[in-house]
Amino acid sequence: MNFRVKCCGLQFENPLVLASGYLGVTGASLANVAKNGAGGVTSKTLFMEERAGYPNPTSLTFPGGLINAMGLSGEGIRNAKAEFETYRNLAPDCPILGSVGGKTLKELVECAEIMDTYPVDLIELNLSCPSGADEKELPFSCDPDITAKITRAVRKVTRKPISVKLSPKAYRIGEIAQRAEAEGADAITAVNGMGPGMLIDIRMRAPSLGNKVGDVSGQALKPIALGCVYEIYEHVKIPIIGTGGIVNGNDAIEMLMAGATLLGIGSAIAYYDLKAFAMIQEKIKRFMEEEGFKDISDLVGIAHKR
Ligand SMILES: Cc1cc2nc3c(=O)[nH]c(=O)nc-3n(C[C@H](O)[C@H](O)[C@H](O)COP(=O)(O)O)c2cc1C
Incomplete structure (x- = not known):
C-alpha cells in the first residue's frame, strides 16, 4: 500500500502535516512532531516584528473543539532563522x-523574501488572520483582488513553492483559490479558524x-472546512492542504475524499497529544485495507465523482 505523497515537488512520508501555530516555532519542538509521525510540519506564522500577543487565556477547549x-x-521573522536550521x-x-x-x-512580501533565504521547503502565506488591529477586521483572503495581488507580489520574490492559506470566513472561497492559482500559487491551505467566536465564564459573568x-477550530470547524475544501477542489488544479477539525481517521478520510492531498493537523493534538499522528494514520490505513485502496492518492477527491 502506498502512503507516501508527492506534493509541490516534495516527498511526504505520509499526508499528515502539523498545522501552523499549534506547537510554536522552535526547531526542536517541530522536529519532535516529525519524530512522532508527522509527514511534514508548518511553523507558526512569523511577522516582521516581535509581538507580545493578547492577554491570557489565549486558547481554551470546549466540548466541540478549541477557541x-x-x-x-x-x-x-529575523530572529527565527536558527530555529529552522535546528529543524x-x-x-x-x-x-x-x-x-x-x-x-x-x-x-507580507518582506517576510516571504526573508523566509526564502531560510531552509524551508515551501512558504505558506497566511492570508487568513485578521488584517487589521483586532479580530474584527476581515482577513486578506476574504477579498479575491487582494489575495491575487499579494500572491502575485510574493511569486516575484521566491522560487520556492507557495501555498496560500485561506479563511473560511470568505464568500465564494473556490473563486478566491482560483485567483491565487492564476497568480502562481502552488497549493492552497484551507482553512484557518472560524470566528469571531466566544465562550463565557458564567461565574465571572464575562467572556472567557x-x-x-x-x-474556533477542532470538531466544530470540520463541516465548514470540508465544505471549503470540496468547493476549492472544483475550482483549482493545484493541491489542497485540507485543514480544520481533523481529529480522527474518519475526519481525515472525509477530507481526502473532499479533495485534500495533504492534511493539516492542529487541534487534534489538544486531545491526543502527538499520538494523534500515529492514530490517524493507522485508521486511514485500516480503511484502505478494508476498502481495497492501494494508493492514498486514490482517495483524493473521490467524493466528487458521484
Ligand atoms: C492555538 C492555535 C494557534 C494557531 N496559530 C496559527 C498561526 O500562527 N498561523 C496560522 O496560519 N494558523 C494558525 N492556527 C490555525 C491552524 O493552523 C488551523 O488552520 C486551524 O486550527 C484549523 O485546524 P484544526 O481544526 O486542526 O486545529 C492556530 C490554531 C490554534 C488552535
Whole structure:
C-alpha cells in the first residue's frame, strides 16, 4: 500500500502535516512532531516584528473543539532563522512549511523574501488572520483582488513553492483559490479558524478569552472546512492542504475524499497529544485495507465523482 505523497515537488512520508501555530516555532519542538509521525510540519506564522500577543487565556477547549485568540504573538521573522536550521539538522527528510504573515502587503512580501533565504521547503502565506488591529477586521483572503495581488507580489520574490492559506470566513472561497492559482500559487491551505467566536465564564459573568473573541477550530470547524475544501477542489488544479477539525481517521478520510492531498493537523493534538499522528494514520490505513485502496492518492477527491 502506498502512503507516501508527492506534493509541490516534495516527498511526504505520509499526508499528515502539523498545522501552523499549534506547537510554536522552535526547531526542536517541530522536529519532535516529525519524530512522532508527522509527514511534514508548518511553523507558526512569523511577522516582521516581535509581538507580545493578547492577554491570557489565549486558547481554551470546549466540548466541540478549541477557541483561540493568540494575537499573532511571537518573535520577529529575523530572529527565527536558527530555529529552522535546528529543524533541518534534526529532521532533514521531513518537509517544513514556513508560514509568513503581515498587516500590509509590503510586510507580507518582506517576510516571504526573508523566509526564502531560510531552509524551508515551501512558504505558506497566511492570508487568513485578521488584517487589521483586532479580530474584527476581515482577513486578506476574504477579498479575491487582494489575495491575487499579494500572491502575485510574493511569486516575484521566491522560487520556492507557495501555498496560500485561506479563511473560511470568505464568500465564494473556490473563486478566491482560483485567483491565487492564476497568480502562481502552488497549493492552497484551507482553512484557518472560524470566528469571531466566544465562550463565557458564567461565574465571572464575562467572556472567557483574554481577547473576548477568537477563532474556533477542532470538531466544530470540520463541516465548514470540508465544505471549503470540496468547493476549492472544483475550482483549482493545484493541491489542497485540507485543514480544520481533523481529529480522527474518519475526519481525515472525509477530507481526502473532499479533495485534500495533504492534511493539516492542529487541534487534534489538544486531545491526543502527538499520538494523534500515529492514530490517524493507522485508521486511514485500516480503511484502505478494508476498502481495497492501494494508493492514498486514490482517495483524493473521490467524493466528487458521484
Ligand atoms: C492555538 C492555535 C494557534 C494557531 N496559530 C496559527 C498561526 O500562527 N498561523 C496560522 O496560519 N494558523 C494558525 N492556527 C490555525 C491552524 O493552523 C488551523 O488552520 C486551524 O486550527 C484549523 O485546524 P484544526 O481544526 O486542526 O486545529 C492556530 C490554531 C490554534 C488552535
